[in-house]
Amino acid sequence: MVGGERFQDEPVVGDEIVRSFMYTEGRTRAQGAAAELPLEALVSLTPDGERKLGDLRFERRFIAQYLDGPHSVAEIAAELKIPLRAAVVITSEMVAEGLLASEDVVAEVDLSLLHRIRKAISAL
Numbered sequence: 001m002v003g004g005e006r007f008q009d010e011p012v013v014g015d016e017i018v019r020s021f022m023y024t025e026g027r028t029r030a031q032g033a034a035a036e037l038p039l040e041a042l043v044s045l046t047p048d049g050e051r052k053l054g055d056l057r058f059e060r061r062f063i064a065q066y067l068d069g070p071h072s073v074a075e076i077a078a079e080l081k082i083p084l085r086a087a088v089v090i091t092s093e094m095v096a097e098g099l100l101a102s103e104d105v106v107a108e109v110d111l112s113l114l115h116r117i118r119k120a121i122s123a124l
Helices: 047-051 058-066 073-080 084-096 111-123
Strands: 042-045 100-103
Touching (some): 042 084, 073 084, 073 111
């Protein structure tokens, strides 16, 4: 395998391992004023994010295009095959930039949401 040892959350594209830090340009924490989102945080595309969709690059564009409504960070990671840590960093920065809106973490248990999150995490 090209690229060395593979960690569980690192996808393989062809014969190449895509290291987690490649998604975030080496960042392991969200930059600037971005508060890191928990995995269960629900995010959705803002009107500003929709307007700037054509200017977004790579994973940011994939995330924005995927969001047809609120989805958890864990769901985004699973569905787009992005490492969890990278999904946290990218979505947190997108929220800080106003491209995504973050909803409060669910205070009451919504079983359908919990099933979606469990399914997304299991897919990882």
